[in-house]
Amino acid sequence: MIIVMQTTATQEQVKKVEEKLVALGFKTHPIYGEVKTVIGAIGDKRLLDTQMITSMPGVENIVPIMKPYKLVSRELKQSKTIIQIDDIAIGGQEIVIMAGPCAVENEEVFFETARKVKAAGAKILRGGAFKPRTSPYSFQGLEEEGLKMLDIARKETGLKIVTEVVDTRDVEVVSRYSDILQIGARNMQNFRLLKEVGASGKPVLLKRGLSATIEEWLMAAEYIMSSGNPNIILCERGIRTFETATRNTIDISAIPVVKELSHLPIIADPSHATGTWKYVDALSKAAVAAGADGLIIEVHNDPSRALCDGPQSLRPEKFAQLMEELKPVALAVHRTI
Ligand code: PEP
Ligand code: MN
Numbered sequence: 001m002i003i004v005m006q007t008t009a010t011q012e013q014v015k016k017v018e019e020k021l022v023a024l025g026f027k028t029h030p031i032y033g034e035v036k037t038v039i040g041a042i043g044d045k046r047l048l049d050t051q052m053i054t055s056m057p058g059v060e061n062i063v064p065i066m067k068p069y070k071l072v073s074r075e076l077k078q079s080k081t082i083i084q085i086d087d088i089a090i091g092g093q094e095i096v097i098m099a100g101p102c103a104v105e106n107e108e109v110f111f112e113t114a115r116k117v118k119a120a121g122a123k124i125l126r127g128g129a130f131k132p133r134t135s136p137y138s139f140q141g142l143e144e145e146g147l148k149m150l151d152i153a154r155k156e157t158g159l160k161i162v163t164e165v166v167d168t169r170d171v172e173v174v175s176r177y178s179d180i181l182q183i184g185a186r187n188m189q190n191f192r193l194l195k196e197v198g199a200s201g202k203p204v205l206l207k208r209g210l211s212a213t214i215e216e217w218l219m220a221a222e223y224i225m226s227s228g229n230p231n232i233i234l235c236e237r238g239i240r241t242f243e244t245a246t247r248n249t250i251d252i253s254a255i256p257v258v259k260e261l262s263h264l265p266i267i268a269d270p271s272h273a274t275g276t277w278k279y280v281d282a283l284s285k286a287a288v289a290a291g292a293d294g295l296i297i298e299v300h301n302d303p304s305r306a307l308c309d310g311p312q313s314l315r316p317e318k319f320a321q322l323m324e325e326l327k328p329v330a331l332a333v334h335r336t337i
Contacts, residue, residue: 198227
């Protein structure tokens with residue numbers, strides 16, 4: 001539930017209410033708005049004597065949160081969350097573009113691709129070092145050697161790094177070499193992993209599960225946030241439907257729906273959504289028009305030689321052209337790229 005404090009409530013009064021809630025066994029999450037402070041209280045509401053709380057100085061009223069997810073909900077926090085990574089703000093006015101190959105394969109291809117996506121205007125470099133492949137016989141990633149290449153590329157280009165972590169045991173090492181921890185679609189409901197990245201405090205890119213409903217996806221985000229990490233970026237990457245013409249079906253409507261239900265930023269991944277580079281252009285534009293706060297796009301210097309997801313990877317020149325064409329689309333929805 002939400003304890004709404006009066007506009008005139010003092011910090012001391014907010015603290016007192018929090019202390020009382022904690023004593024009753026609740027976890028508290030104060031949110032300091034421009035006008036008033038609200039306190040999210042998570043716990044067994046049967047233990048709460050509402051009368052006692054509402055009679056405390058500075059308390060305006062108590063509002064229940066009806067949704068099963070609490071901390072990530074708009075009910076709790078009405079203002080949009082902006083994830084700040086140094087000078088990059090995800091969820092703000094600017095649409096943030098993340099780009100790079102599916103996997104880090106070798107230095108030559110990786111650094112060349114990194115330089116080119118940077119020149120085209122990407123702010124964040126992607127590249128998997130731990131790859132969750134459908135087949136155990138497919139390339140599984142360079143692991144720590146790949147992470148080191150990500151780190152070198154970060155220092156050389158100034159780009160921030162997003163990379164996937166697939167195992168609780170690797171959260172520490174992946175955090176050391178990256179700026180955003182990616183939780184892939186296949187791990188969206190790996191609850192131990194969600195808690196672990198929650199405890200790390202690093203920004204998390206949480207991809208939507210292959211067949212996850214929006215509610216299940218937001219519940220997964222709730223796991224991360226209730227473990228103490230508010231820095232979550234959601235990513236629509238296409239879901240399983242009966243359609244086989246594309247690898248997945250992008251759920252464009254998830255973008256406005258999530259924005260209504262949650263205060264978290266949401267980006268789109270047109271590469272995994274389609275599986276085909278030819279469609280990436282159209283879906284990138286559609287996602288931006290629908291209100292996405294960013295895009296994550298697979299770009300490879302030589303897609304025909306890629307060890308992973310070549311068919312859906314854009315060549316750097318095509319990516320640069322797309323970046324230009326996205327600008328008027330962003331402008332039309334009062335955003336910038
Ligand atoms: C990826 O980003 O390379 C990836 C494996 O994505 P997803 O988890 O969405 O399939
Ligand atoms: Mn991929």
